[in-house]
Amino acid sequence: MSNLPADAPSFFPLTKCQVDFDRQKEMVTLLPSFYAFGCEYTSRGLLIGRDDAFKLIAAIEKALSVQG
Numbered sequence: 223m224s225n226l227p228a229d230a231p232s233f234f235p236l237t238k239c240q241v242d243f244d245r246q247k248e249m250v251t252l253l254p255s256f257y258a259f260g261c262e263y264t265s266r267g268l269l270i271g272r273d274d275a276f277k278l279i280a281a282i283e284k285a286l287s288v289q290g
């Protein structure tokens with residue numbers, strides 16, 4: 223059971239995302255921050271492989287190119 227108000231959004235706006243690349247392990251670390259309930263929060267870091275990072279970039283580019 224969630225403690226969030228019933229009218230709370232299911233996602234929150236991303237405010238920034240720090241990115242680091244470990245060349246030895248070919249892993250990308252993402253440290254996202256988001257805005258919720260009047261405050262900015264930093265989330266857990268996400269660790270993804272290099273190939274998955276390229277897929278994420280491609281998905282973002284595709285989303286940005288869609289015209290409504």
